Amino acid sequence: MSGDRTHHPVHGTAGGDPYVALPPTAVDGTATGPTRLIVAWPGFDPPRTARALASSIPMTGVPVWRVYLDMPASPAGGLGSGSILQTEAIETYCEAVENAAQRLPAALADIRRDLALPDGPIGLVGFSAGGAAALLAVARDVVPVSTIALVAPVVAPSRAARAVEKRSGLERSWTDRAAALADRLDLGALAADLAGRDVATLLIGGAKDRVVPAREITALRDVLRRHAIGPVESTTFRMGHALAAEPGTEARAPITEAVRVDGVLTDWFRERLATPSPSTPADTTRPADAQPMDAAAEEAQPVDIGSGPVDTGHGPVDTGHGAWSLDAADGVRQAQDTVEARHAEFSTGR
Numbered sequence: 100m101s102g103d104r105t106h107h108p109v110h111g112t113a114g115g116d117p118y119v120a121l122p123p124t125a126v127d128g129t130a131t132g133p134t135r136l137i138v139a140w141p142g143f144d145p146p147r148t149a150r151a152l153a154s155s156i157p158m159t160g161v162p163v164w165r166v167y168l169d170m171p172a173s174p175a176g177g178l179g180s181g182s183i184l185q186t187e188a189i190e191t192y193c194e195a196v197e198n199a200a201q202r203l204p205a206a207l208a209d210i211r212r213d214l215a216l217p218d219g220p221i222g223l224v225g226f227s228a229g230g231a232a233a234l235l236a237v238a239r240d241v242v243p244v245s246t247i248a249l250v251a252p253v254v255a256p257s258r259a260a261r262a263v264e265k266r267s268g269l270e271r272s273w274t275d276r277a278a279a280l281a282d283r284l285d286l287g288a289l290a291a292d293l294a295g296r297d298v299a300t301l302l303i304g305g306a307k308d309r310v311v312p313a314r315e316i317t318a319l320r321d322v323l324r325r326h327a328i329g330p331v332e333s334t335t336f337r338m339g340h341a342l343a344a345e346p347g348t349e350a351r352a353p354i355t356e357a358v359r360v361d362g363v364l365t366d367w368f369r370e371r372l373a374t375p376s377p378s379t380p381a382d383t384t385r386p387a388d389a390q391p392m393d394a395a396a397e398e399a400q401p402v403d404i405g406s407g408p409v410d411t412g413h414g415p416v417d418t419g420h421g422a423w424s425l426d427a428a429d430g431v432r433q434a435q436d437t438v439e440a441r442h443a444e445f446s447t448g449r
Contacts, residue, residue, distance in 0.1 A: 100213045108153070111213050114206030116169040116199075119153045120214060125162035128373040133219035134245045137165045137368065138207070140199060142227025142251075143192060144177040144310070144340055145347020152226060154350035155342045155357040156250075160365040162373050163222070166210050170229060171198040178227065178253060179310045179340060181267050183260050186277045192228060192256060193280035199232035203241050220245040222368060226342060227251050227310070231284055238292040246371050248301040248364055251308055251340055254315040256281040262309060286319055293328040301367050302333040303360060310340040334363060 100111035109120040123130065141152040149167035158165050172195040176182030183189060207221065220243040225233030230252025237244050253259055257278070260271055273281070282288075300323060304316030313335045320333040338356040341347065353361065369375075 109213060111209070113166075113168060113209035113213070114202035116171060116202070116206065117149055118166050118168045118206075118210065119149045120164055120166040120210065121153060121157055121159070123162045123164055125160050125373070127376050128160065128162045128369055129376060130162045130372060131374050132245075132372060134222055134372050135163045135219060136210070136214075136216055137161065137163055137222035137224060137246075137372075138203070138210070139165060139167045139224035140170055140226065140229025140232050141167070142178075142225075142229050142253075143170075143173055143195075144179065144227055145343035145345055146226070146341075147173055147347045148349075150350045151343055151347050152229075155353045156224070156226075156361040156364055158224075158361060158365045158368060161368045163368075164214055164216065166214075168199075168206060170232070171195045171202065177310075177341075178256075178259050179263065181263060181269055183256070183263055184267075184269055184271045184273075186272055186274050189256060189260065189273055189277050189281055193277075193284055196228055196232045196235060196284055199229070200236040200239060200241060203236050207242055219243070222246040222248070222372065224248045224364065225250070225252060227340065228253055231256075231286060234286050234289060234293075235284070237296065237298055238289040240296075244298055246299045246301075246368065248303070248367060250303045250342065250360055250364075251305055251311045251316075252286060252302070252319070253284075254287065254311055254319050255285045257285070258315070259310050262312075266309070287322050290319075290322045290326045290328075293323065294326045296328045298329045299371055300329060300331040301364075302331070303363065304333065304335045305338040305340060305356075306335050307338060308340045332367075336360070 100109060106122060106124065108122070111118055111120070123135075137158070139152060139156070141147055141149060146152040146155045149169045153165075153167040172191050176188070178192070183192070210216070211218070223233040223236065223244055223246070225231065227250070230249035233247055233249060234252060236242065237247055260281070264270060302316050302320050304311065304313040306313050316333055316335065320331050323331045336356065336359055338359075342354070342357045342360060343351065344354060
């Protein structure tokens with residue numbers, strides 16, 4: 100483990116996988132309740148690593164530790180490429196998702212030890228394949244979870260593969276075992292295992308996402324609501340699947356789509372895990388015509404992949420609630436500067 104636990108990111112290994120932990124440096128909010136830690140997983144598409152995800156969605160305004168944990172494995176190509184049609188690639192995907200959920204208790208124990216954090220429920224964030232791992236962890240009840248946010252989660256790997264087949268004209272070479280592994284990770288089928296849980300859930304989709312079409316996000320939301328797992332919200336942006344530029348393995352300044360997603364995640368977690376400081380002014384960063392999350396998702400249906408619906412209007416939201424520094428090689432400080440600069444432009448109307 101390396102880093103200053105008070106002001107600087109901490110780097111370490113948890114459950115056998117590398118992590119980056121960002122400290123709770125928000126100055127305009129205080130953590131409330133027992134949840135003092137959010138664990139976030141990247142995907143098989145950019146951002147593909149903990150470092151890259153931490154720079155894309157740092158959630159600086161959330162006054163709890165945010166720990167970005169590598170997935171156990173990653174295939175050579177993204178889920179939208181032809182590689183998903185190969186048995187080896189889909190088996191790698193399925194094993195990584197299963198192992199991530201299975202290793203979470205051990206990883207959490209290592210993280211709590213490194214950061215000197217007490218026991219208690221956690222928040223989960225997952226992007227793409229990481230989203231599948233996050234919901235699987237909740238379904239299997241491997242650790243107590245109070246809140247979960249899924250960004251473009253792979254709802255059904257078999258449907259993602261079918262979309263690649265249609266675009267490429269290629270055919271799957273999956274074995275029966277590979278197909279069975281993929282079917283086990285259909286998130287809609289996992290919903291029954293979530294019945295009765297009190298877990299606040301947020302789903303974020305992309306109207307131009309060819310890996311996980313927005314209609315799948317809305318369908319998953321409806322299934323989760325039917326099983327009464329707790330409050331379930333959804334929203335859709337005019338974006339594709341990736342939240343970072345290729346190769347998506349290093350910390351870089353966030354792209355516009357990541358800034359928007361980071362703003363929504365920050366607001367959503369702050370509403371559930373924190374209270375504003377008494378001197379904090381009223382929030383004026385969100386446009387007056389911003390639509391409610393569910394209303395935005397409804398307007399996105401049916402999905403026209405060619406043109407896509409308008410986004411929710413959340414836009415770049417101020418994440419300059421606090422500050423933390425990092426070794427220059429990480430590039431995450433550059434990411435935060437970019438977020439704040441974009442917010443300044445938005446606020447002044449330039």
